[in-house]
Amino acid sequence: MATPGKTSYAIAMSIMTTEDDEMGSGLLSTQERAIIRTTWNKARKDGDVAPKLLFKFLKAYPEYQKKFSKFADVPQSNLLSNGNFLAQAYTILAGLNVIVQSLSSQELMANQLNALGGAHQPRGVTTTILELKEFGVILIQVLEEEIGSAMTIDARQAWKNGIHELIGGLSQTLKNPEDLPDPQTRLTxxxxxxxxxxxxxxxxxxxxxxxxxxxxxxxxxxxxxxxxxxxxxxxxxxxxxxxxxxxxxxxxxxxxxxxxxxxxxxxxxxxxxxxxxxxxxxxxxxxxxxxxxxxxxxxxxxxxxxxxxxxxxxxxxxxxxxxxxxxxxxxxxx
Incomplete structure (x- = not known):
């Protein structure tokens, strides 16, 4: 029988439960989680942070714009006024907000990773992980621009560690089709x-x-x-x-x-x-x-x-x- 706060889930996450958070265990420390929440709450007060984040990402990696069919061919100069672009930007913002708020709950985090993995499954493991790594770089840059001196060395490292843990957890939810064994032959x-x-x-x-x-x-x-x-x-x-x-x-x-x-x-x-x-x-x-x-x-x-x-x-x-x-x-x- 599972002990409260220690339930096991299919996805083995190093981001701990609420009880663990209070005890300070896990690869992300209690302090790092607190820093991530605090800096994120400051940054998201700016209503323009969502489009700014996505725009900066697509400007740095323009090849990814083609993956968004609803604004794949919109000139970059018009993106910030495009409704489909803005809808996608705020969808990403909402997802980030849930992930940050879920840092202390293994169950919530597992659910988020399953949802994120399912949405990106068609792109495969390698592509999705690369996208997240590159998106993480831009996210940290935008946070530095938004909150200035509050993005300290410790805060920057906490976000790097958090992104690393997110990618590690997500990689466990994704499988290339060629890595999936046939249920009868058990061969991939x-x-x-x-x-x-x-x-x-x-x-x-x-x-x-x-x-x-x-x-x-x-x-x-x-x-x-x-x-x-x-x-x-x-x-x-x-x-x-x-x-x-x-x-x-x-x-x-x-x-x-x-x-x-x-x-x-x-x-x-x-x-x-x-x-x-x-x-x-x-x-x-x-x-x-x-x-x-x-x-x-x-x-x-x-x-x-x-x-x-x-x-x-x-x-x-x-x-x-x-x-x-x-x-x-x-x-x-x-």
Whole structure:
């Protein structure tokens, strides 16, 4: 049960609750929040601060005017007398006012970030964060112009910290479409793209890759070779010249290629995984988890091969995620 003033929310914010504010905890101190509120209340007394803020922002970054369809083509010299521009300016002012007044309430701040994130979702994470950073620079400049000496060094730093926290919180509410996993396959479009792209550079060599993995697998665990009756007793050094072994290698390599190639087609991907699961469930393994162990070993050795071929960073992380999902689908843990 949640303790009053300590409720947890989906968005983990470092801006604390009212109770926390009184205790002075969090990345924004009690003093910083008080400074932000005081300076903001002084600045917003000027009825022209809203259009001044938006006008200064668009003048510094004119490319952003195109994002406001209702006054995208209005000459800058006419903006301050344009009704749509003024409406947008005062909408921004109202939003800023709510955010400042919500600094001591995690719930209110989370709601504001969700609303702000939803409004900017079509622009994506990178664009929105860049806009906020640049808007923050202009906001501080306007505050300095409006309240003069009241915008002290401490006040300037408090606003910088506040904007930093706002951007950090907002970034948690935004996701690029390519970062969103499919609810059934649990794969993201980005993971699929990275795995397919890197596999394309290796697929012509897939038989030799799988052959090397099998031989290493049998070397590590000789028992696993016994599951292949047609070459169960052959010495490792004879395998690559054995027809049955090479046929098995080609079968596995082509199956892997088929699964990877079909990753963009959810129904086909799920069908391939289900087929692999069914075909291995019909075999008798001892112990019961042997099939998963073998797939995990195969996946580990495949990752070693990828690393040896220079696959790294996000590409390698995508392979790790994809292989885990494949293995979980084909051989679920008992």
């Amino acid at each position: 479009p980005q993971q699929i793209k990275e795995v397919q792209r890197t596999w394309a550079s290796m697929r012509s060599d897939r038989n030799s890759i799988v052959s090397a993995i099998f031989i290493e697998l049998f070397r590590e665990n000789p028992r696993s070779q016994k599951y292949f009756a047609k070459f169960a007793s052959l010495p490792l050094e004879s395998l690559t010249s054995n027809t049955d072994f090479n046929q098995q290698v080609a079968l596995v390599a082509n199956r892997l290629d088929t699964i990877i190639s079909a990753m963009g087609d959810k129904l086909q991907l799920l069908g391939n995984i289900n087929y692999m699961r069914y075909s291995h469930e019909q075999r008798i393994y001892s112990p019961r988890n042997a099939v998963r162990d073998r797939f995990e070993d195969f996946g580990r050795l495949l990752l070693d091969t990828l690393i040896a071929k220079g696959i790294a960073g996000d590409d390698l992380d995508s392979w790790k995620s994809v292989l885990k999902i494949f293995i979980d689908g084909i051989a679920p843990e008992q």
